Amino acid sequence: MAPVDDVLAWGVSLDHLLECKTGQLVFEDFLKTEYSEENLLFWLACENYKKKTSDTEMMVAAKRIFVEFVQVDAPRQINIDCVTREEISENISQPGPNCFNRAQRLIYGLMENDCYPRFLKSEIYQALLEQAERR
Missing domain, CATH: 1.10.167.10 (Regulator of G-protein Signalling 4, domain 2)
Structure with a gap:
């Protein structure tokens, strides 16, 4: 489970997402759904x-x-x-x-400009965001 701060930071910029090992893995899972x-x-x-x-x-x-x-x-x-x-x-x-x-x-x-904005709207990210905000 990703820490709340991390999940929120991923929404700030692609750099924040890529700086985080967990972020990379979650982003990769999302990209796999798009075959990219x-x-x-x-x-x-x-x-x-x-x-x-x-x-x-x-x-x-x-x-x-x-x-x-x-x-x-x-x-x-x-x-x-x-x-x-x-x-x-x-x-x-x-x-x-x-x-x-x-x-x-x-x-x-x-x-x-392409994958990251879709990632932020994705169910994968939204679900993590929801969990993070509930804590």
Whole structure:
């Protein structure tokens, strides 16, 4: 059960929601109902990627993100423009720390303007809000 403050904070901004582990899980459950959880999973993978320090770790993580989310026909292909996709394809052999920044910003914008407002109106969130307010 999520603390009242957390549940209320999730309604303030997408950032508040994503900063909270429970919030991420609840948001992912919601996105699964819309078949768009790849957006969140990609965003989280990018956040994790930015924490990599060794070149080898970065290389392995970048390839995994590319194969899972970015390449055409990826199992969880994200919805990004072909210029961004092409840019990542060109840089994937030498991925830098900012390799996915542009794509991550696009996906964040998509979640913020599209999925997040629907999440706030969803039964999942409304039920949690109701429970939180009753306590």
